[in-house]
Each structure stands twice: as C-alpha cells, then as structure tokens.
Amino acid sequence: MVEGEKIEEGMDELWGEAVVKPGDGSDRGQLFRDGNYAMFIHWGLYSSLGNKVEGKTYYGIGEWIMNRNLADIPVDEYMELAGEFNPVAFDAMEIAQLARDAGMKYIIITSKHHEGFAMYHSRASQFNIVDATPFKRDPMKELAAACSEVGIGFGFYYSHSADWTFPGGNGGPKTDAEGKPATFQDYYEKKCLPQVKEITSEYGPITLVWFDTPGSIPKEYVEELVQVVRENQPDALVSGRAGHGLGDYLTLGDMEVPHGNVDGMWESVDTTNDSWAYAWYDEYWKTPKDILHLLISCIGRGGTYMLNVGPRGDGSIPERAARSLRKSGEWIERYPQVIYATDASPWQHALPWGDVTAKDGKLFLCIFDWPESGNLYLPGLKTEIKSARLLKGDTARDIPVGTREGWTIFELPAQKPEKLVSVIEVELATPAEVDPVWGIDPEIATEIFAEFAEVTGAEKEEKKWMEKFGEWKKVVHVHGWQEGGKAAWEADVLEPGDYIVELTYAGEGRLVWGVDIEGGEHMENQQNSSHNYQRFPMGWINFPEPGRYRVSVSCLEGNIGTASLKSIHFAAVV
Numbered sequence: 222m223v224e225g226e227k228i229e230e231g232m233d234e235l236w237g238e239a240v241v242k243p244g245d246g247s248d249r250g251q252l253f254r255d256g257n258y259a260m261f262i263h264w265g266l267y268s269s270l271g272n273k274v275e276g277k278t279y280y281g282i283g284e285w286i287m288n289r290n291l292a293d294i295p296v297d298e299y300m301e302l303a304g305e306f307n308p309v310a311f312d313a314m315e316i317a318q319l320a321r322d323a324g325m326k327y328i329i330i331t332s333k334h335h336e337g338f339a340m341y342h343s344r345a346s347q348f349n350i351v352d353a354t355p356f357k358r359d360p361m362k363e364l365a366a367a368c369s370e371v372g373i374g375f376g377f378y379y380s381h382s383a384d385w386t387f388p389g390g391n392g393g394p395k396t397d398a399e400g401k402p403a404t405f406q407d408y409y410e411k412k413c414l415p416q417v418k419e420i421t422s423e424y425g426p427i428t429l430v431w432f433d434t435p436g437s438i439p440k441e442y443v444e445e446l447v448q449v450v451r452e453n454q455p456d457a458l459v460s461g462r463a464g465h466g467l468g469d470y471l472t473l474g475d476m477e478v479p480h481g482n483v484d485g486m487w488e489s490v491d492t493t494n495d496s497w498a499y500a501w502y503d504e505y506w507k508t509p510k511d512i513l514h515l516l517i518s519c520i521g522r523g524g525t526y527m528l529n530v531g532p533r534g535d536g537s538i539p540e541r542a543a544r545s546l547r548k549s550g551e552w553i554e555r556y557p558q559v560i561y562a563t564d565a566s567p568w569q570h571a572l573p574w575g576d577v578t579a580k581d582g583k584l585f586l587c588i589f590d591w592p593e594s595g596n597l598y599l600p601g602l603k604t605e606i607k608s609a610r611l612l613k614g615d616t617a618r619d620i621p622v623g624t625r626e627g628w629t630i631f632e633l634p635a636q637k638p639e640k641l642v643s644v645i646e647v648e649l650a651t652p653a654e655v656d657p658v659w660g661i662d663p664e665i666a667t668e669i670f671a672e673f674a675e676v677t678g679a680e681k682e683e684k685k686w687m688e689k690f691g692e693w694k695k696v697v698h699v700h701g702w703q704e705g706g707k708a709a710w711e712a713d714v715l716e717p718g719d720y721i722v723e724l725t726y727a728g729e730g731r732l733v734w735g736v737d738i739e740g741g742e743h744m745e746n747q748q749n750s751s752h753n754y755q756r757f758p759m760g761w762i763n764f765p766e767p768g769r770y771r772v773s774v775s776c777l778e779g780n781i782g783t784a785s786l787k788s789i790h791f792a793a794v795v
C-alpha cells in the first residue's frame with residue numbers, strides 16, 4: 222500500500238444509482254411481515270475515535286471519520302488504530318437483551334463497514350478484530366449466540382462496494398503493497414466474495430444480509446454475492462441496497478420516514494441520535510415517544526423500521542439510547558397487537574393527532590396528541606363500527622362514538638391512559654373502507670404536506686441535504702413557481718369558522734404568498750424566509766360551512782426562484 226494514501230470517495234459516488242430498487246422477496250418476506258422493528262448496530266474501529274482525532278472533534282456520521290469530508294486520515298495511519306482496539310466492555314448478552322427489551326425482532330450489525338475492518342474473525346483479511354487487535358475475541362460469534370439465546374434474529378451489514386483500506390475497493394488505495402495497480406476485481410475476489418461467504422456460513426442462521434451503497438459495483442458481482450446468500454442462507458433477505466435491483470425489498474434513504482403509504486416490502490433505517498457510529502458529542506437522542514412515533518409511522522405507512530445504536534469503542538451502548546429503547550419497549554410489550562404483523566393505515570397518511578395500524582378487522586388509533594376537548598375526530602371512515610375501546614394495557618373501557626358530516630367522533634376521558642401513546646381499538650363490522658382525503662381537524666393543528674398537492678405552474682420534487690455530514694434530511698417541496706402556479710389540496714372541514722393558516726417554506730428574502738379557497742376567500746401576506754424550512758404565519762381564513770374545500774397556495778412576489786414550499790397548516794381559532 223502506498224504510504225499516506227487517502228480515500229478519495231465522497232458520499233455521492235458511493236451511493237450509486239441503484240440504491241433503492243426493490244427486488245422480489247415474496248417467499249422470504251415473513252421476517253418483515255412479523256418482525257417489523259429491528260436493531261441496527263454500527264460498530265467498528267471508528268467507534269474508538271468517537272469523532273475526535275488528535276484532540277479535534279469532527280461533526281458528522283462517525284463511521285466516515287477517515288473520509289476527506291471529516292478527519293481525512295491516511296490509510297496506513299487509520300489501520301494502526303486496530304492495534305489499540307480493545308472493547309472490553311462488549312457484552313453480547315446485554316446487547317441482545319436490550320434489543321429484545323426494546324421490542325425489536327432482530328439485530329443487524331456491521332461485519333465490515335467502508336473502513337474495511339472485519340469485526341469478526343475473517344480468514345480473507347488479517348485486518349480483523351481477532352487477528353489485529355488485543356481483544357482477540359470474535360464478538361460476532363458471541364452476538365449470534367446471544368441473539369439465539371434471547372430468541373431474536375441476527376444478521377450482518379456488509380459494505381460490498383466501498384472498502385477504503387483494501388487495494389482496489391471503491392474509495393480504497395489504487396495500488397497494492399508492492400505498488401502495483403489494484404483493480405476492483407482484485408478487491409472483490411480477494412476480500413469481498415470470500416468475506417461474504419464467511420459471514421453467511423459461519424454464524425448460524427442469518428435473517429438478513431444488509432449490503433449497503435453499491436456505488437459503481439458491476440452487476441455480475443452483485444448477482445454472485447446474492448447467489449452466495451441464497452445458497453448459504455436460503456431464508457435470509459437481501460437488502461435493497463445490494464444494487465441493480467437484486468435485493469429483496471426497498472430500503473428508503475437514510476433517516477427517511479415516508480409521509481404517504483408505500484406499496485411492497487420496504488424498510489426505513491434511522492438512528493437513535495444523529496450519527497450511526499458513536500460520536501462523543503452527539504447527545505441528540507430520540508425520546509421514547511419519538512421512537513414510538515417513528516415506528517408507528519413506518520408501520521402505518523406499510524413498512525418496517527430499523528433503528529440504530531452506535532456502541533462506544535469499548536463496546537458499551539450509550540445509556541441514553543438504551544434508556545429510550547427500553548422505555549419504548551415497555552410500551553410495545555403492553556400493546557404488541559398494535560405493532561407486530563399489522564397492516565398499513567387505510568388513511569394512507571398520518572392524522573393530526575396520531576396514526577393508525579390495522580389487523581384482523583380492527584383499527585388501532587394511536588394518539589400522540591391527546592385532544593383537550595375530550596373529542597377525537599376521525600375523517601373519512603365509511604365502515605360501521607362494532608365497538609370502540611380505549612386500552613390501558615390488558616384492560617379496556619368502551620367509549621361512546623358518534624358521527625357527523627361523515628366524520629367519526631370518539632368521546633374520550635379528560636385523562637389519557639398512557640403517557641407516551643394512548644390507543645383506541647376500533648372493531649369494524651366489515652373490512653375498512655376509508656376516503657383518504659385530508660381532514661382539517663377541529664381541534665389539533667393539521668399539517669398537509671406539499672407532496673400530496675396537485676401542482677400546476679410549479680414543480681414538485683424531492684430534495685435531500687445534510688445539516689452536519691451524513692445525517693440526511695429530506696422534503697418533497699414545491700418550487701419553480703411560475704406566474705399563476707399553484708399547489709392545491711382537497712380537504713374536509715367539520716367545524717365551520719376561522720382557521721389560522723401557516724406555511725412551512727424555505728427561501729431567500731421576503732416572500733409574498735397567497736392562499737385561496739376555491740369559490741371562497743383569498744388571503745395573502747408577506748413574511749421573511751430562512752435558508753432552512755421554517756413555519757411562518759399567514760393569517761386567518763374562513764370555511765363558512767362543513768364540507769369539502771379545495772385550498773391552494775401560490776408564491777406571488779419576492780425572490781420567487783428561491784421559494785420552496787413544504788407544507789400548509791390549519792389551526793381552528795377557538
């Protein structure tokens with residue numbers, strides 16, 4: 222290897238084009254149908270740095286610390302970290318038990334990330350935790366055994382295209398130890414293929430092989446890798462990020478929880494703070510309620526949720542992450558029927574107060590914002606209700622239900638039964654029939670996203686960015702406004718009257734926006750804008766009677782070329 226060689230690959234090259242193409246996982250899909258919640262673990266040499274190198278902190282995803290976007294560490298220097306890596310606090314049983322207590326059904330852990338270091342005993346490369354560190358144990362053997370003991374599944378993450386320390390790996394050194402040019406084929410044949418054979422044949426039954434970021438890997442290699450998984454682990458799923466559409470299911474973008482239902486088998490991957498791997502400063506933890514909200518949103522949209530923890534270099538899990546996971550897990554233990562093997566919400570999007578999952582002729586209304594008035598408003602349900610019960614663990618009480626103007630109204634007690642998420646179980650007389658139109662809630666502020674708008678004279682587009690490095694944010698926004706351009710939604714109103722309208726947008730300088738009710742009021746106002754999405758008040762608008770309205774937004778004046786609309790909000794004036 223050339224001394225001091227640095228990795229050249231950035232995040233865009235590494236993702237490749239085929240990151241999220243779904244394949245056909247029809248016969249292996251049971252894992253996702255039953256176990257729609259999993260633990261992801263990013264753990265490697267990078268964990269020992271925790272994003273601090275020679276006293277300087279780098280902000281961004283920790284497993285990328287050696288990349289030019291963060292500390293830009295030469296390959297030979299980085300590889301020397303192995304000599305000091307000694308995760309004496311690693312306790313496989315504790316981690317497996319944590320995942321179980323959290324209500325997670327399997328663990329996927331990094332066997333090799335882009336850094337190229339094998340966190341298991343690999344014969345294909347000496348750069349592994351048994352041969353190159355004072356630790357000398359194979360933690361993957363221990364974790365596989367612990368998962369089996371506590372009764373959850375076990376699987377591996379494997380970075381098949383990027384390898385930043387092996388000659389020829391994507392982003393890796395261009396020459397070998399003798400200074401001869403190295404090709405991707407060299408890396409693939411000497412390291413990637415043999416390692417995938419190792420992880421799929423030496424760790425017992427594997428639930429899933431989570432290939433990541435295919436980059437420019439040729440299709441024939443992915444075909445061969447998938448074939449190895451099929452032969453060694455016929456029941457294991459292969460992640461959508463294998464590339465070339467050869468995975469079993471769709472993996473959405475990092476940290477992406479969709480707003481609308483998504484068909485087919487898919488997963489969202491997210492992390493308990495901002496970084497996948499441990500970063501010493503990253504204390505922005507998801508609360509137990511955040512976790513339940515995100516999990517229920519994924520299940521409600523028809524998918525699965527895999528939530529990451531980044532153990533420290535010594536192998537211990539940050540206590541705040543563990544606490545949030547345990548607390549949310551206690552809730553799941555009381556309401557397993559709401560989470561596991563459930564179907565997507567027939568509303569196809571979240572509702573102002575919460576979300577819905579469905580199972581065996583029942584709807585589970587999960588309430589994140591308890592309505593103070595004692596009424597919970599559900600728009601669009603056309604099916605007769607047999608019973609409605611407010612759950613409190615194993616106990617339940619019947620609650621009165623009424624209907625008005627096509628809305629179903631549940632009468633709730635003043636006190637919510639659960640601190641985190643309360644649940645109403647609704648039993649239906651026949652399969653659920655729902656009009657998924659947005660309803661403007663009479664009590665709880667309603668946010669309707671631009672992605673659901675019908676757009677004319679403007680463009681609707683997905684936009685992604687990072688605030689630090691690697692922790693992706695995503696919006697679907699409306700921009701490119703032309704004169705007369707509109708984003709329009711249909712929405713049902715139950716309570717007539719004045720509503721406060723706000724818009725969430727980004728842009729530059731002051732912008733004038735117009736809001737119109739078709740056949741009704743027009744309002745407009747000017748507000749400043751921010752580089753990031755911020756919610757700005759527009760004013761009041763009147764819905765004169767109950768019924769369906771068409772509401773539209775236009776950008777009228779200012780630096781219109783920068784105006785990027787994310788959502789519209791309505792809150793009843795009380």
Ligand code: FHN
Pocket residue numbers: 263282284285433434475490497
């Ligand atoms: O580059 C990796 C990143 O480090 C992390 O592993 C995530 C997890 O989904 N996958 C890649 C970026 O999408």
